Amino acid sequence: ASLLILSVFIFLFVFGLLYYSIKNLITQKKIADIKTDFVNNITHELKTPLATLTLATKMLKKDEVKQQPAIIENTVSTIERQNIRLQKLIDQVLNNSLGYQEIKLHKEVVNTNDYLDMIVNDFQLSLDSESIKIYKNITVNKEISIDKFYFTTAILNILENAVKYGKEGLEIHISAKIKHNFTISIKDNGIGIPKKQQPFLFDKFYRVGNKEVHNVKGLGLGLYYTHQIIKAHKGNIFVESEENVGSTFTIKIPLK
Numbered sequence: 495a496s497l498l499i500l501s502v503f504i505f506l507f508v509f510g511l512l513y514y515s516i517k518n519l520i521t522q523k524k525i526a527d528i529k530t531d532f533v534n535n536i537t538h539e540l541k542t543p544l545a546t547l548t549l550a551t552k553m554l555k556k557d558e559v560k561q562q563p564a565i566i567e568n569t570v571s572t573i574e575r576q577n578i579r580l581q582k583l584i585d586q587v588l589n590n591s592l593g594y595q596e597i598k599l600h601k602e603v604v605n606t607n608d609y610l611d612m613i614v615n616d617f618q619l620s621l622d623s624e625s626i627k628i629y630k631n632i633t634v635n636k637e638i639s640i641d642k643f644y645f646t647t648a649i650l651n652i653l654e655n656a657v658k659y660g661k662e663g664l665e666i667h668i669s670a671k672i673k674h675n676f677t678i679s680i681k682d683n684g685i686g687i688p689k690k691q692q693p694f695l696f697d698k699f700y701r702v703g704n705k706e707v708h709n710v711k712g713l714g715l716g717l718y719y720t721h722q723i724i725k726a727h728k729g730n731i732f733v734e735s736e737e738n739v740g741s742t743f744t745i746k747i748p749l750k
């Protein structure tokens with residue numbers, strides 16, 4: 495009997511050892527995959543604005559362009575936008591992937607109507623495609639206190655996602671209201687998000703599906719960061735979405 499107990503014990507020990515080594519290997523493989531994806535994606539995310547900046551500066555150096563204020567103005571706006579994009583990206587990566595969690599807000603008072611109008615207009619200008627329709631229903635008019643840089647980053651992340659994960663005939667509806675909170679909703683008719691994946695959307699590095707499902711590059715940090723920003727404002731963010739129908743992201747922040 496003691497031999498049997500010993501054999502069972504040895505079997506369990508060897509089995510446990512095997513189980514843990516395999517689990518460890520799988521975890522290491524997963525981490526290696528995440529790292530490779532991250533490096534590939536960040537290379538892509540950095541290359542696009544840098545390429546545009548190179549083209550834009552070349553354009554400004556051309557003799558025939560020097561006499562054309564409209565082209566100069568347009569190109570300088572492009573440079574400004576790409577700069578902001580790079581600034582946002584670097585900020586996002588430094589704040590998140592290196593583990594600095596704390597977001598320090600520098601709040602200022604803005605008028606809800608003017609502020610949202612400004613973001614939406616700038617966003618509309620930055621779109622390459624004229625086929626994307628944007629509808630605004632912003633009737634709120636109140637002073638609120640937010641960190642403009644961070645809050646704008648949060649809203650732009652959602653708007654940019656609507657475009658990245660949009661389909662032909664994309665429509666984006668942006669609405670805002672004030673009741674007990676300041677509520678902003680951004681609704682798209684894009685590819686949508688399966689119910690099962692929705693609880694993980696705001697997790698660090700989370701991306702739905704894989705390259706086969708959608709061929710869109712990203713770091714899986716945008717919504718995580720957006721959530722952090724909204725939390726720092728003592729607010730909340732929710733998603734409602736249906737596959738192939740679209741998604742609505744709603745942000746609520748307290749008025750005081």
Ligand code: ADP
Pocket residue numbers: 651655656658659660682684685686687695700701702703711712713714715716717718741
């Ligand atoms: P990224 O866009 O860099 O992958 P995000 O954190 O911004 O990272 O988004 C996480 C994931 O959520 C995306 O990979 C995408 O699968 C999904 N997602 C986000 N916004 C939308 C949207 N409007 N429609 C469909 N899927 C979305």
